[in-house]
Amino acid sequence: MIARFLPLADVAEMLAISSAQAYALVRSGDLPAIKVGGRGQWRVEESVLEAFIARMYEQTARETGHHHTAR
Numbered sequence: 234m235i236a237r238f239l240p241l242a243d244v245a246e247m248l249a250i251s252s253a254q255a256y257a258l259v260r261s262g263d264l265p266a267i268k269v270g271g272r273g274q275w276r277v278e279e280s281v282l283e284a285f286i287a288r289m290y291e292q293t294a295r296e297t298g299h300h301h302t303a304r
Contacts, residue, residue: 236279237278237279238267238269238276238277238278238279239276239277239278239279239282240274240275240276241255241256241259241266241275241276241277242255244264244277244282247282248286256275258285259275259277263285264277264281264282264285265277265278265281266281
């Protein structure tokens, strides 16, 4: 079974950024996440991460004039 929610460490790895950068995306609200468990571990729903990536492609295309074709 594939996990529905990803820990920030996995999100960071998938985006090739540091854990601190992933946390900053969550704290700023750019990447919606939830806190779960007794110690408040952050989790990002996989579909939310995919939507975030798509938004970043769209934003980059607008800023650069280049368009990305999904694989």
